[in-house]
Each structure stands twice: as C-alpha cells, then as structure tokens.
Amino acid sequence: MDSSLTACIAVKALGRENVIGVYMPSKYLSQHGKEDVRKVAENLGILFIEIPIQEIIESYQRIMEKPLEEIRKHFGLVKESNDPVADENI
DSSP states (O other), X not given: OHHHHHHHHHHHXXXXXXXXXXXXXXXXXXXXXXHHHHHHHHHHTOEEEEXXXXXXXXXXXXXXXXXXXXXXXXXXOOOOTTOHHHHHHO
C-alpha cells in the first residue's frame, strides 16, 4: 500500500510522464502482488517496468553470510532461520 500511495503522490507532484513504476520480484513476493502493481501503474498512466532481483538477493546473502555470522556472534544473537523476511532485512 505505501508504494501505491507514494506513486500517487509522485504523479500529482511530478506529473505522470516523470514517474516510473518499478516491480522488483523475488521469492518473497507473490504473482498477485505483481498484478496489483501493474494495475496501479496502469491506472496512474505511468510506465511499468520489472527488474528481477532474486539473483541479487542470493548473491548478497552468500557474500554477507560470514560477516553477519561474526556480527551475530559478537552480539550473542541467534539466526532466525524460520523468518525469511527478517533474514532478508538484516
């Protein structure tokens, strides 16, 4: 919802010709969400583009695995393996 509101405000402030709707799918987002974003862009009359980011997320997770483990160890934290959204946002 917040991205839809942001898009509406941006169109009002900047004009539809200056706003682009960007959808960045990953395994955490549903196909239903994509259709919602596409409909918002269509209703606002803005360009809609899709930039897949799953490979970027996986690469980031591989690169950050060791440093994050060191940070967790330093602060006495335990990895929450049952919460992918939390892991994605660390």
